[in-house]
Amino acid sequence: MAEKLNVELREDFGKGASRRLRAQSRVPAVLYGHGEDPIHLSLPGHETALAARNPNALLELELAGGEKHLALIKEIQRHPLKRSLNHLDLITVRKGEKVEVEIPVVLIGEPVAPSAAFVDLQTLTLSVDALNVPEQVEVSVEGAEDGYQLFAGDVTLPGDSELVTDAEILVVSVALPRVEEEPAEGEAAEGETAEGESTEESAEEE
Structure with a gap:
């Protein structure tokens, strides 16, 4: 079942416009597909975040005039620290399409x-x-x-x-899970002794 989102057309573009949208708890998005010109959209932040938890969610986008589009999320851009939604790329889909x-x-x-x-x-x-x-x-x-x-x-x-x-x-x-073997106590002691001897020999040579 499609997740229904009431969306708005976006007329202002650029990083500044996107920041203003996110400050209003909205998410900038672009809808592509079927050779049509891209449609720039503004999506409701909370509802979109819930839908985006499933990266392959089917979205029903409805504009103020009643125009509707079915879409899938193609790419999600998130804030590197907050992990909040920064931008969505959407693709238009139709019934019977693969x-x-x-x-x-x-x-x-x-x-x-x-x-x-x-x-x-x-x-x-x-x-x-x-x-x-x-x-x-x-x-x-x-x-x-x-x-x-x-x-x-x-x-x-x-x-x-x-x-x-x-x-x-x-x-x-x-x-089977890998188990790293620890060196036996005798081997460790021998190694330490050998290291100590070599140090002493160096000291004597000096």
């Missing part, structure tokens, strides 16, 4: 102990229905043992999604 999106990989289940599961590829690029973008790709590691590997081409995709990512790329692996 779009390529990055979908996060999420593990479910537990491997056989003491093995641990590792996500080697955080997202998969999928071609999906623009109006039905999945939030995540679930990969089960229930009962998987050390040495288990799952490649992109073997992942079960949601709905009628199509894989764009290279099918040979490793997505998930299961392995």
Whole structure:
């Protein structure tokens, strides 16, 4: 279901105009797509921030005159410290249209102990229905043992999604946790003695 946002056309541009908008708790944005001229918009800050928590959220943008656009978030620019929204790039989508999106990989289940599961590829690029973008790709590691590997081409995709990512790329692996070995007490003592002797020898030579 689309997130509905009441938006306004933006007539002032530049860094100063953008700062003034953000001071009013609004977010500057640009809507692209289908060969049309870009539309510069002002979005409500709080509602947009909530919608942007899902980077692939479908947005229904409604202008004051009743004109509506369906859009997906293409790129989010955030404040480097506050992490608040600085600017959004949006793309227009239509019913029946396919779009390529990055979908996060999420593990479910537990491997056989003491093995641990590792996500080697955080997202998969999928071609999906623009109006039905999945939030995540679930990969089960229930009962998987050390040495288990799952490649992109073997992942079960949601709905009628199509894989764009290279099918040979490793997505998930299961392995025993690495344990760093500490040097034995005897070895440490020998090393210290050898170091001490070499120091004394140097002193004698001087």
